[in-house]
Amino acid sequence: VSTLVSIGDFSRMTFLSIKALRHYHEVGLLPPAEIDPDTGYRRYQVEQVPTAQVIRRLRELGMSLDDVRAVIEAPDVRARNAAISAHLRRMEGELEQTRATVKSLRLLLDEPAPAPIAISYRIEEPSVALAIRAEIAHDDMFAWLDEAFAELHVAVAQRTGVDGALFSGELMEDEFGEIVALVPGAGEAGGRVHALELPRVEYAVAVHAGPLEEVDRTYAALGTVVAGRAIGVQGPLRENYLSDDRIEICWPVFQTTPAA
Amino acid sequence: VSTLVSIGDFSRMTFLSIKALRHYHEVGLLPPAEIDPDTGYRRYQVEQVPTAQVIRRLRELGMSLDDVRAVIEAPDVRARNAAISAHLRRMEGELEQTRATVKSLRLLLDEPAPAPIAISYRIEEPSVALAIRAEIAHDDMFAWLDEAFAELHVAVAQRTGVDGALFSGELMEDEFGEIVALVPGAGEAGGRVHALELPRVEYAVAVHAGPLEEVDRTYAALGTVVAGRAIGVQGPLRENYLSDDRIEICWPVFQTTPAA
DNA sequence: TTGCTCCTCACGTCACGTGAGGTGGC
DNA sequence: TTGCTCCTCACGTCACGTGAGGTGGC
Numbered sequence: 129v130s131t132l133v134s135i136g137d138f139s140r141m142t143f144l145s146i147k148a149l150r151h152y153h154e155v156g157l158l159p160p161a162e163i164d165p166d167t168g169y170r171r172y173q174v175e176q177v178p179t180a181q182v183i184r185r186l187r188e189l190g191m192s193l194d195d196v197r198a199v200i201e202a203p204d205v206r207a208r209n210a211a212i213s214a215h216l217r218r219m220e221g222e223l224e225q226t227r228a229t230v231k232s233l234r235l236l237l238d239e240p241a242p243a244p245i246a247i248s249y250r251i252e253e254p255s256v257a258l259a260i261r262a263e264i265a266h267d268d269m270f271a272w273l274d275e276a277f278a279e280l281h282v283a284v285a286q287r288t289g290v291d292g293a294l295f296s297g298e299l300m301e302d303e304f305g306e307i308v309a310l311v312p313g314a315g316e317a318g319g320r321v322h323a324l325e326l327p328r329v330e331y332a333v334a335v336h337a338g339p340l341e342e343v344d345r346t347y348a349a350l351g352t353v354v355a356g357r358a359i360g361v362q363g364p365l366r367e368n369y370l371s372d373d374r375i376e377i378c379w380p381v382f383q384t385t386p387a388a
Numbered sequence: 389v390s391t392l393v394s395i396g397d398f399s400r401m402t403f404l405s406i407k408a409l410r411h412y413h414e415v416g417l418l419p420p421a422e423i424d425p426d427t428g429y430r431r432y433q434v435e436q437v438p439t440a441q442v443i444r445r446l447r448e449l450g451m452s453l454d455d456v457r458a459v460i461e462a463p464d465v466r467a468r469n470a471a472i473s474a475h476l477r478r479m480e481g482e483l484e485q486t487r488a489t490v491k492s493l494r495l496l497l498d499e500p501a502p503a504p505i506a507i508s509y510r511i512e513e514p515s516v517a518l519a520i521r522a523e524i525a526h527d528d529m530f531a532w533l534d535e536a537f538a539e540l541h542v543a544v545a546q547r548t549g550v551d552g553a554l555f556s557g558e559l560m561e562d563e564f565g566e567i568v569a570l571v572p573g574a575g576e577a578g579g580r581v582h583a584l585e586l587p588r589v590e591y592a593v594a595v596h597a598g599p600l601e602e603v604d605r606t607y608a609a610l611g612t613v614v615a616g617r618a619i620g621v622q623g624p625l626r627e628n629y630l631s632d633d634r635i636e637i638c639w640p641v642f643q644t645t646p647a648a
Numbered sequence: 649t650t651g652c653t654c655c656t657c658a659c660g661t662c663a664c665g666t667g668a669g670g671t672g673g674c
Numbered sequence: 675t676t677g678c679t680c681c682t683c684a685c686g687t688c689a690c691g692t693g694a695g696g697t698g699g700c
Contacts (some may be wrong), residue, residue: 133615136653139561140625141611145526146561146654167698168655174612180499181604185493189486193689208497218488223483226449230476233445237468240438266405269580297679301399301406303665344403344441351401352434355393362678365400386699405678411664428671428681453663557653563682563691622652 131174132162138172142180151178157197158183231339242304242345245334247353249381253327257292257310258284258317259324266303277321283313286335296366308364327362331378338373346377356381392422398432401438409440417457418443423567451475491629492601502605503596507613509641517552518544518577519570520583528565536569536580544575553626568624589623591638598633606637614639 139146150331152158153170158180160170179200195215202208260276277291289312298305310324317362333352336346354360363380368377399406412418413430437461446456450457455475462468467495504546520536537551549572558565570584577583592614596606614620623640 131612131616133611136557136561136655137611137615137620140557141604141608141615143560143607145563145690147563147691148689155689166696170654174608174615177608177612178496181608184604185489185496187689188489189493212497226479230446232441233449236438236441237472238574254632256582295670297396297400300403301396303405303407341498344401344444345528347403347433348401348437348441351393351397352391352437355397355401355434356391357699360397360561369561394679405664407665408663410681418661430680431674541651622658 130161132171133174134372135160135172138180140178141174141177142184144180144184145384152183152193157193157200160338166361181345184242186212189215202315217364221225225268228339228341232250235342236345241249242349247350248333250331250333250378250379252331252387254325255288255310255312256314256329257289257324257326258315258321259308259310260322261306261308262320263305264307266305269299269307273309274305277311279319279321280309280311283318283321284313285313286313287311290368292366292368292369294366296364297362302363302372306364329366329378330364330381331384332359332381333376333378335370336375338374343375343377346375350377350379355380357381359383390421392431393434395420395430395432397497398436398440398498401434401437402444404440404444412443412453414626415453416586417453419462446472446475451464462577466478488599488601495602497604502609505606507610508593510591510638512568512586512591512638514547514588515572515586516574517570517572517584517586518575518581519568520580520582521566521568522580523565524559524560524567529559529567532567533569537571539579539581540569540571540575544573545580546573547571548573550628551628552628553628554626555613556624557622560625581601589626589638590641590643591626592619593636593638595630596635596637600635603635603637608633608639609641614641617641617645626634 133141135146135149136145142149144152147342149158149170149172153160158176159294161173161176162171162315165167183196185197186281187193191199195211199211202211228297250256258280260279262272262276264272273293274286276318280291292310294310294313298307299307310326313325315321332350334346334350336343359381361380363381366378368376368378392402395406395409398404399409402409409418409432413420418436420434421436422431424576426432437514443460445457446459451459452617455471455537458552459468459471519539520539520572522536524532533553540551541569549599552567552570552572554566556566559567568584570586574583591609594606594610596603621642621643622639625640626638628636628638
């Protein structure tokens with residue numbers, strides 16, 4: 129015969145606030161064992177304490193209630209551990225990101241004016257490429273590109289240039305929008321992979337060398353020049369991945385060169 | 389003569405979303421250099437880009453907009469670096485906490501049933517102590533206790549027991565409430581320090597040995613016994629800090645011993 | 649009986665995101 | 675002129691916290 133305790137006692141026993149316990153009840157994460165039909169008083173079983181302790185620790189690790197629920201309701205130990213490990217991996221990724229951001233912040237504060245970068249102009253004549261397109265959130269960009277290029281590399285037969293990507297305005301401005309991963313050349317379409325005809329575009333181009341966290345500074349330098357000369361036109365930005373730490377950034381412009 | 393750019397261009401140059409930029413304008417963190425009186429169009433100066441880049445990095449580090457503002461509006465480099473360093477120290481503290489929580493979670497999952505703990509009963513006869521009391525948030529508990537004990541240790545003249553603390557029910561249940569730090573014995577009152585007369589209380593007592601992160605499990609074990617015997621009474625919980633890793637937890641109960 | 653516990657709304661917080669509905673600029 | 679950019683509400687998100695106002699239980 130198990131002991132029932134009031135919400136106050138359960139709170140003291142689990143270090144979860146009463147408000148939190150009521151919230152977990154409301155969302156069905158940790159319903160009390162019993163509810164008095166007259167008074168609405170919640171009664172918890174002492175056997176619910178370990179579950180509550182797990183919930184508190186997962187919440188302290190910043191796991192969302194939905195993910196906590198997945199852990200709590202996992203059918204077996206394997207699934208449970210997988211859910212927890214996935215979260216810990218995410219946290220490690222964030223930690224790496226944090227380290228990089230701190231470094232980047234120090235750099236920015238120490239060196240507010242960036243080294244001047246070379247900007248060139250280029251006319252891209254119409255060309256073909258193998259491409260994958262999608263509407264994604266800005267935060268998913270890296271993961272999405274990794275996967276897309278993996279698929280494209282399998283499909284491409286005749287490469288005529290380095291990997292590149294097109295970013296719609298909305299993707300930058302709204303945190304959600306169209307993205308295209310492309311490999312110049314020809315190959316086998318199928319699945320998400322399709323052939324893409326790239327139109328003629330004029331670009332102002334800058335090369336970003338160095339850590340990815342700094343790439344906004346190159347964008348800013350390039351954008352400043354384009355804005356200063358009032359030559360910007362609409363159309364997606366393009367990045368070309370020259371090497372592991374060299375990215376070519378292409379900003380669409382018009383009439384940078386006298387007509388032939 | 390500085391270049392003005394539209395919110396869209398500024399967004400592309402800084403990797404801040406348009407929604408974020410409008411929000412920063414609304415709260416006065418990064419107002420545009422100019423606003424068209426007819427259309428309401430925001431225009432940013434390219435010289436605002438570095439500030440925006442700093443804001444983006446600080447936000448990525450999880451700094452609140454209020455704290456970001458403090459950094460941005462810092463009167464000099466010293467004040468600015470102090471604000472940033474304070475945030476980074478907080479983050480390191482959280483990282484330590486995260487490590488401890490992960491460890492504690494693994495322990496809890498590996499060993500769901502805790503080792504049975506010894507529970508004893510005790511009657512505390514009325515006594516005196518030097519004490520500091522306050523209403524605090526649960527999260528500030530450790531910092532507050534550290535400071536309070538430092539003050540009490542200076543004031544105490546005749547110690548008759550180890551450091552202890554009283555925790556009101558609300559502090560546990562509402563995340564905000566009364567806390568009392570106390571040193572049994574006598575000494576010099578003054579400032580926040582005052583003499584406190586402790587009434588007679590009967591306690592169920594358990595000793596928690598080991599890491600602080602696990603202390604909820606001892607609370608739960610103690611609470612389970614108290615609830616099972618239906619001997620709980622209201623009144624603050626008490627902790628006595630026996631040594632660095634031994635905490636005595638005292639739960640108020642009634643009539644645990646036959647009357648004399 | 650008193651005061652303590654617990655209840656249910658309803659609204660606030662933080663930093664934006666998500667539309668809706670509309671207008672200006674090239 | 676078209677469609678693209680930008681505007682302002684108003685409301686949503688997430689995980690609770692903060693009261694208000696009221697009732698049950700010892």
